[in-house]
Structure formats: structure tokens, C-alpha cells
Amino acid sequence: MPTLRELQSAFARALTAPQAVDVAAFVMAEGIAAERRIQVYRNNLLANLSGAIEAIYPVVRRLIGEALFRKVSRAYARAVPSRCGDLHAYGESFPEWLTRLPEMSSLVYLEDVARLEWTYHQVFHAVDAAPLSLAALAEVPADRRHELRFAPHPASALLQSAYPVLRIWQVNQEDWAGEQTVSLDEGGDEILVRRQRGDVEFMRLTPAEYGLLAALRRGGSLEQAVTEALGRDRAFDVGASLTKHLQLGTFVEQDSNRNLAGEDHGIHDR
Amino acid sequence: MGAAITRPGPIPACAGIGLRAVHCREVLESLPATGWLEVHSENYFGKGGSPHAYLEALRAHYPLSLHGVGLSLGSADPLELGHLEKLLALIERYEPGLVSEHLSWGAIDGRHFNDLLPLPYTEEALDHVSGRVSEAQERLGRRILLENPSTYLRFTHSTIAEAEFLSELARRSGCGILLDVNNIYVSARNHGLDPYAYLRAVHPRDVEEIHLAGFTVKRFDTAELLIDTHSRPVDPEVWALYRAALEVLGPLPTLIEWDKDLPPLEILLGEAARAQSMLEETQSAHAA
Numbered sequence: 150m151p152t153l154r155e156l157q158s159a160f161a162r163a164l165t166a167p168q169a170v171d172v173a174a175f176v177m178a179e180g181i182a183a184e185r186r187i188q189v190y191r192n193n194l195l196a197n198l199s200g201a202i203e204a205i206y207p208v209v210r211r212l213i214g215e216a217l218f219r220k221v222s223r224a225y226a227r228a229v230p231s232r233c234g235d236l237h238a239y240g241e242s243f244p245e246w247l248t249r250l251p252e253m254s255s256l257v258y259l260e261d262v263a264r265l266e267w268t269y270h271q272v273f274h275a276v277d278a279a280p281l282s283l284a285a286l287a288e289v290p291a292d293r294r295h296e297l298r299f300a301p302h303p304a305s306a307l308l309q310s311a312y313p314v315l316r317i318w319q320v321n322q323e324d325w326a327g328e329q330t331v332s333l334d335e336g337g338d339e340i341l342v343r344r345q346r347g348d349v350e351f352m353r354l355t356p357a358e359y360g361l362l363a364a365l366r367r368g369g370s371l372e373q374a375v376t377e378a379l380g381r382d383r384a385f386d387v388g389a390s391l392t393k394h395l396q397l398g399t400f401v402e403q404d405s406n407r408n409l410a411g412e413d414h415g416i417h418d419r
Numbered sequence: 420m421g422a423a424i425t426r427p428g429p430i431p432a433c434a435g436i437g438l439r440a441v442h443c444r445e446v447l448e449s450l451p452a453t454g455w456l457e458v459h460s461e462n463y464f465g466k467g468g469s470p471h472a473y474l475e476a477l478r479a480h481y482p483l484s485l486h487g488v489g490l491s492l493g494s495a496d497p498l499e500l501g502h503l504e505k506l507l508a509l510i511e512r513y514e515p516g517l518v519s520e521h522l523s524w525g526a527i528d529g530r531h532f533n534d535l536l537p538l539p540y541t542e543e544a545l546d547h548v549s550g551r552v553s554e555a556q557e558r559l560g561r562r563i564l565l566e567n568p569s570t571y572l573r574f575t576h577s578t579i580a581e582a583e584f585l586s587e588l589a590r591r592s593g594c595g596i597l598l599d600v601n602n603i604y605v606s607a608r609n610h611g612l613d614p615y616a617y618l619r620a621v622h623p624r625d626v627e628e629i630h631l632a633g634f635t636v637k638r639f640d641t642a643e644l645l646i647d648t649h650s651r652p653v654d655p656e657v658w659a660l661y662r663a664a665l666e667v668l669g670p671l672p673t674l675i676e677w678d679k680d681l682p683p684l685e686i687l688l689g690e691a692a693r694a695q696s697m698l699e700e701t702q703s704a705h706a707a
Contacts (some may be wrong), residue, residue: 152543153495153544154495157494160525164532165530175574175575175576177572177573179573179609179611180642181642181644186638186644189637190534192571192675197533201533225569231530231531231533232529232530234502235461235505236464237462237464257557266538273469274467274470275465275466276467277467278467279502303467308574308612344468347468379617411575
């Protein structure tokens with residue numbers, strides 16, 4: 150008689166390697182062969198994991214077609230174990246895994262489109278937080294503004310691609326009624342992924358804007374970020390860009406910023 | 420969040436519906452007359468965004484039950500404390516009337532199968548699961564309910580009937596039972612057992628909630644297996660078993676679950692209305 154652990158390990162092998170059916174010895178036949186009964190659980194496993202991939206990667210599905218997507222999502226479910234009882238955590242490595250398949254080699258942009266979809270999924274579920282507002286900034290005395298931290302809002306991300314992934318994503322939305330073709334000659338994208346009242350939005354950034362936000366996300370000071378942005382475009386308007394992103398809620402409110410205002414006015418006690 | 424939110428309290432002995440993402444907006448806009456809502460806990464393990472915005476808004480109107488599918492209480496692996504912490508955070512945020520999980524396992528050696536896998540019903544498993552349920556209840560600071568699963572196989576070394584196993588688990592750990600009447604029917608058909616005998620084998624005092632759902636049939640050459648897909652209306656045989664369950668157990672909170680091939684909201688509400696009328700018949704019979 151197997152211990153609970155032995156039985157579960159044997160069951161796990163039977164689920165993941167169809168030849169390994171030593172668990173069948175412990176299964177009652179009851180009119181239907183043990184192997185067929187185990188197959189029901191194999192089917193469930195494949196359907197659950199590949200279903201998670203299907204939910205996260207609808208644009209990849211459209212790009213490679215229903216039949217091929219079904220094949221690759223099930224192959225991924227067989228190849229990559231789930232490590233979490235919450236299926237929303239499954240599928241992060243799908244973009245990279247997918248691109249290594251020989252039949253995908255001609256779709257050079259596919260990995261980046263898939264990364265965009267994973268990023269969408271992450272931003273959709275990310276924590277809510279109050280954005281850093283222009284009004285809060287105005288309370289910081291001028292001589293302390295250089296100490297301000299423009300930390301990224303948790304429900305946001307940056308994404309960079311050598312291909313026009315944003316247009317590829319857009320024309321593959323179910324409700325898209327415009328031009329269907331995208332030329333790879335259109336060039337790459339630098340994108341801010343953000344959430345607005347629960348909806349995930351993409352915003353194409355200029356090279357300098359991307360440089361500014363990327364440096365701030367790495368934890369750089371405003372001065373370092375501005376230097377990086379100006380390195381990408383000498384004519385970059387820092388003030389206009391910061392104002393725009395403050396209005397968009399690109400940055401998150403932080404205690405350290407509140408303290409800068411609080412120390413001066415003595416009215417903010419947090 | 421914020422202060423002074425009045426929220427409906429415990430889950431009433433009424434029919435409720437399993438709330439899924441596609442129906443959230445319509446439920447919030449129309450506020451249908453359903454007794455309560457149940458959601459899958461793991462669907463709210465993300466920390467923010469529209470799933471929580473909808474649930475916060477709906478919580479102000481309906482009693483809420485949290486139903487977990489991923490805690491893997493029957494696994495020989497150590498209890499996943501990270502998973503429990505996320506569940507605890509949800510409990511603190513939403514103050515659910517009921518919290519439930521399954522009598523099953525879903526992970527071993529750190530690998531998750533994200534499914535409700537069958538346990539051997541042995542003394543060893545009973546000791547193990549009782550300890551895990553007790554630990555989970557301690558960490559969550561509340562009683563939980565354990566649901567009987569649909570099973571497609573039984574183990575040759577099982578020595579305890581499932582209903583007896585659940586009852587003993589309730590006695591040892593203090594947990595309650597979520598009786599899934601569809602699962603009783605599906606498992607009974609798959610193993611050639613009497614579903615009505617199952618009803619008589621559980622203690623009415625342990626059962627706090629009932630689930631109803633639809634199954635599909637998978638045919639083989641000589642036999643068939645019922646598969647618990649939650650993709651169809653409740654089967655007439657399951658309605659009959661439900662009526663018998665109400666006679667034995669008295670009126671209980673009853674949930675209609677539908678997870679695949681989701682119908683329009685009104686179909687789901689129609690199924691709940693049918694359960695509600697059977698509940699009301701039982702209530703008047705019990706009052707008489």
C-alpha cells in the first residue's frame with residue numbers, strides 16, 4: 150500500500166508522462182480501465198493550463214491561427230509545469246518558449262507581441278495606488294524639488310520592441326475596423342502600458358520620453374533621467390513631458406514626497 | 420475600502436450564483452434579486468484593478484462567499500503559506516459569510532496541476548487532511564467548509580467511504596461541509612454507488628452550503644463517465660437528489676455554479692430561481 154506521498158508522486162508521473170502508469174495498479178477498474186480514468190485527469194490538466202494561456206494570449210492566437218495555437222498551447226502545458234495554485238501566475242515564459250519553436254521562426258515579431266500580452270495581464274491585475282499629482286508636487290518648496298522621487302505607478306510598465314507591436318496588437322483586436330495590414334518597415338515601438346479606470350491602455354512614447362521614464366523606473370534621480378532623455382533628443386521638452394505624465398498618473402504618490410511638503414508646512418502628519 | 424461601509428452579513432438559506440468575470444458588469448448594473456454571490460478566491464489573488472473594483476461594489480449589495488480551488492489541502496507537500504496569506508488578505512478585505520475549499524489535492528513536489536485530484540480515503544489521509552484543515556483554519560482565524568469532489572477513479576487501498584471521511588474530518592478539525600449535490604451524483608454514477616445513501620451518511624449539523632452544477636457525459640465502448648464540467652444546466656436527476664437533500668438537511672444556502680460555456684445571466688438566474696422555489700417549499704414544510 151503506497152503512502153499518501155508515494156501515491157501522489159505516482160499520480161503526478163501518470164499525469165505528466167503517459168507511459169508512467171504505475172499508479173494504475175492502485176486504481177479500481179469498475180467497468181472502465183484505470184488508464185482511461187487517469188486520462189480524464191490528464192485531459193483536465195491540459196485543458197486548464199492551456200486554457201490559461203489562451204486567456205492571456207488572444208492576439209498570438211489570432212496571429213498563428215486557431216489550430217496551431219491549440220497545438221502550441223497544449224505543448225507548452227506539457228512542457229512547462231505550473232508552480233502556483235493560482236493559474237493567473239502561469240504562462241510568463243510562453244513568449245520566449247513559443248519563439249524557440251522552428252515553425253515560429255519566420256514570425257520575428259511574435260515574441261514581442263506575446264510579451265505585450267503578458268504585460269497587459271500583469272498591469273490588469275496590479276495593485277491600485279494613488280498617483281503622484283501636480284497638486285501634491287506644488288506643495289513641495291522649490292529648493293527641495295530636486296529631492297522628489299518619480300517612482301512608477303505599480304499598475305504600469307514599459308515595453309520596447311524593434312517591431313511595430315502596438316499596431317499589430319491593435320489590428321488584431323476583435324472590434325478593429327480599420328486598415329488590416331501592418332508593414333514591419335513601420336519600425337519599432339516604445340510603449341507605456343498603463344491602467345485607466347480598470348482598462349489597460351497602451352501609449353506610444355517618443356524615444357526621449359521612453360528614456361526619461363525608463364531611467365526613473367530603474368530608480369535613477371530626475372537629473373539622471375533628464376540627462377538620458379536629452380541624450381536621445383537634445384530638443385526634448387522635459388517640463389512638458391513631466392506635466393503630461395503627472396496628469397496621466399504615470400508616477401505613484403510616495404511617503405518621501407509627502408514628507409518633503411510636510412517638513413515645510415508642518416500640516417502633513419504622515 | 421475606507422470606513423463605515425455597511426455590508427450584507429451572513430449567507431442566507433437562499434439560492435445564490437457563482438459570479439464570473441463576464442457577468443460582473445451586468446450584475447452590478449441590474450442588481451438581480453439573488454440571495455448571495457460566490458467567487459473563486461484565486462480569481463482575486465491579483466491585487467487590484469477592475470476585478471476588485473467590481474467585487475467591492477457588489478459586496479455592498481450582496482452577502483459573499485469565497486470558494487477556493489488552489490489550496491491543495493490534501494497534498495503531502497507542506498501547506499503553502501503564501502497562498503494562505505493571500506486568502507487571508509481577501510477575507511480581511513471582503514468579510515465573506517462563508518469560506519470554502521475542496522477535499523482534494525492539486526500539487527506535489529512543488530508542481531501544481533490546478534485541478535481537484537482524488538485522495539485515497541485512508542486513515543493516513545484522514546490524519547493528514549485533518550491536520551492541514553486545522554492549520555489552515557488557525558491561520559485564517561475562522562472555520563472553513565470542505566467540499567466533496569467529483570471523482571473519476573477510486574483507489575484500491577481506500578478503506579473509508581467518502582461521506583464518512585468528510586464527517587470524520589469535520590469532527591476532528593471542526594470544519595463544515597459544503598455538499599456538492601452534483602458531485603455526489605457524478606461520483607456515484609462513476610463508481611456505481613447510491614447517491615441517496617451518501618445523503619444519509621453525512622450529519623446534517625455539519626453541512627452549511629450546497630452546490631449545484633451541470634455535467635457532461637463521456638462515452639466509452641462499454642460504459643460512460645460523467646464529467647463535472649460546470650458547463651450545462653443542472654440535470655433533472657440532480658434536481659431530484661437536491662430535493663431529497665433538502666428534506667434530510669433542511670434549507671441551506673444553495674449555489675448554482677457555471678464555469679464553462681457560460682450562458683446569459685438570465686439563464687443562470689433562472690437556475691437559481693428554481694433552487695429558490697425548492698428551498699421555499701422545504702421551508703414551509705419544515706415550518707408546518
